[in-house]
Amino acid sequence: MERGVLGELIADLAAEFDSLRVLITSGTDLVRPTPAVGWDIRSSVSHLIGCDLLAKEAIAAPDEFQRARPATDDGLAELLESHIAARRDLPAKDLRQEWDEAFAALLRAFASSCRDENVPWFGPPMSPATLATARLMEYWAHGQDVADALKIVRQPTDRIRHVCHLGFVTFEFSFVNRGLPVPPSPPRVELRLPSGLPWVRGPEDGRALVTGDALDFALVVTQRRHRSDTSLTCRGEVAEQWLAIAQCFAGPPGPGRAPSEVPY
Known part of the structure; x- marks a missing residue:
């Protein structure tokens, strides 16, 4: 896959991040439930932060990521739940700052990645382009949950x-x-x-x-x-x-x- 395709994916991922972040302001009710059972807006953002940090580590430090990667579905579920629990009491301002920093770190990792080297993940290794696509999908899907919670109709794009x-x-x-x-x-x-x-x-x-x-x-x-x-x-x-x-x-x-x- 050509580097230009990865660049396009990274740009679209950044645009998807921006489209969700603008919905969540310092005054947003973070405990408002989303249609995803058991998830509120804070949970959705916390999950995205945690997975962005995991993806950054998988790209930048694949050996460390593989050593720490849970071996079972239960272990993975516990890890993902820990991302939510760790941020349960963060004020909106601090949550947004951590989110910005985590996403910026992810973009830096993608920018320095080698397109010919697969990245370890939960399941088979994947190319950086496929991982970027997966992150975009998660941002779009959780963004839909947040929009639904806020009763906002998003304008779809070709992303x-x-x-x-x-x-x-x-x-x-x-x-x-x-x-x-x-x-x-x-x-x-x-x-x-x-x-x-x-x-x-x-x-x-x-x-x-x-x-x-x-x-x-x-x-x-x-x-x-x-x-x-x-x-x-x-x-x-x-x-x-x-x-x-x-x-x-x-x-x-x-x-x-x-x-x-x-x-x-």
Whole structure:
């Protein structure tokens, strides 16, 4: 992957950070619950801070990251919970400052990374570009939770294509993660980006097909909306099965959102 692609991803990641940070001011009620059960706005930001610091360490000090990486899902869950617990009482001003510093450190690590060297993470190692895409996806998904909590309708941008990309390439993972047999081929996915441009992946002659808005697809694969609350259309059993369990983030199977679980 060319360095220019990584540079574009880093720029889009920074823009996603900015779009979320502007929603959270010194006067924001950080304990306002989000649609993610058990998570408030502070939890969402604290989680992002902790994962930014982990990603920075994975890039800058991979050996140290691997030595400290939890060996089990339970250990990972405890680590992620510690990021939230450690910042539970931070005032908004201090939380925002720590967030700024952690994200800036992550960007510096990406800027100094070698595109040909994989980065260790939770699961298989990945390229810096893939890690940047994963961080962007998390910022977009948790940003959606915060926007929903604040009853703000965000204007989608074509940066959402990165989330759609992860949603498509994790087709197999979505089945394996639930112990289900993996269909021999993914559906074709034909989406409209916010700009109106098409975004297409998958076999041209595939019997299964998913069509609709890129925003709706991103909401489903990040489990921020139930498929029935979107305008996505499916053709074929494989497409129906996939959208019911789609998950583009690491970890055990997510519970997803109930139908019509939209705050406004």
